[in-house]
Amino acid sequence: MVADADLPVAATRTSMRILETLVDLDGGGVTAIAEALDRSKSSVHDHLQTLVGLGVVVKDGHEYRLGLRFLRLGEFARSQYPMYEAGIEEVQQLSTAAGCAAGMAVLEGDSVVCLHHRLGPEAGSPRLAAGDRLPVHCTAPGKAILAALPEARREDILADHPFAAGTDQSHAKRADLAAELRTVTARGLAVDREEWEPDRRGIAATVTGPDGGVAGAIYLLTGSESHSGKRFQQDFPGLVISSATRIRNALRDA
Amino acid sequence: MVADADLPVAATRTSMRILETLVDLDGGGVTAIAEALDRSKSSVHDHLQTLVGLGVVVKDGHEYRLGLRFLRLGEFARSQYPMYEAGIEEVQQLSTAAGCAAGMAVLEGDSVVCLHHRLGPEAGSPRLAAGDRLPVHCTAPGKAILAALPEARREDILADHPFAAGTDQSHAKRADLAAELRTVTARGLAVDREEWEPDRRGIAATVTGPDGGVAGAIYLLTGSESHSGKRFQQDFPGLVISSATRIRNALRDA
DNA sequence: AAATTTGTTCGCTCATGCCGAATCGGACGA
């Protein structure tokens, strides 16, 4: 889950691992966490006590749960991206207009992260949460962002990329991806046809920033129901592209 | 900002302080953070290196910024509250119907925390972000939650409460507050008439959970423009109360 | 080009993170 290396300040690393375990296990007691991390109970207990003291973790009874303090940090982190405020309302309208899930994603480091996701009205609307990381090579937002990056940057990102995740339809070879990205660049539009997960089709438009660089991507994501309809091919491209344009204008004016 | 005590695992505490400093200073270099915390540069540098390695902090150039990883943690933390999913759509509609800011708040530990906030269409719509902590005694959501709590719990919370924040209109005496809370309990509705901040008026309804306890509160919050209109007194109470009822029903059915 | 500022590296030392074992405390069941 987290990048492994022998870092200084090991205690911090341990605390972070405890926090992520708290997410994975959906809360739990000292013992559960200790054996999940293969640490001594006493050490985990010390950490938890600290985290509780910091107000980051709350305990009710013998259960420890993640506290809401991170909400503030997370909220701040994403407010650093001007695209969030500029696009939040646009995502609402896009989702309503298309009748499916919509959201925004940005590039952080070498990975594409979901900034905001709104579920569609359909029953099995794809679940995605803000903060989730998306594969760059087999998702619509990933490709939309990748295609708009400078050559060197793109190479960097793809260099240490496993190309492992995704279904069989995902591009096996770099060459294929390079070819596809060229057409993505040309149209400012990227498509994912069940390359990431079965029954999931996505479409995304690149959002460019005032500096000419890429700010992120805005996407639509459908579940299996919408397969047959031709709206995906006919209406959706226009919808996401005009949304992207409006966000770009908002970014410029801000 | 964080509760002070001599905790074990001091390194974790330092890391958390660095993260919060990153918020307060809106990002910065090693030196800035070091002197903000009165720590040696080398120590801060070590911590930052760790945090970057964990993907929690990102550095571009000589600037360190908070990363998006916390978005996931924060998102998870609030998904622990069933009220979030049950009410997110309701807040949208409430905000639209009332034409002002709306949101939800819950009780965590001894403080009331904003779970979700949607800005209203008005220009100076009150800014509040998810994760912000609200004073319990002088805000509408705070009082709405407080009033619905069992006697003992309420006493606990008010015991170590400073009663310091807020404008002059805030209740100076516990007795006054107790009296007000009784009427709040009766109506399931709490009001804040510029007690928290000038030009800010709020109204909140208690949301009760399936277990009969209080799940949280849903609120409307207006800026100065809406002062004169009588909608605040005539329409808003009905709006928030029916919203609260719908959320309660959703919680029961889930 | 000198000076100033800022990030990074390097040893050293003492605080402290981590552990195993003992203790506590509540939740059952007889």
Place this chain on the structure above:
DNA sequence: TCGTCCGATTCGGCATGAGCGAACAAATTT
């Protein structure tokens, strides 16, 4: 009511590594 079990908590000690100052490097300014 007592005994048993399970998990959380406390404790003491040791080895580690967090934190510091100082030197170094790199970038920016005068």
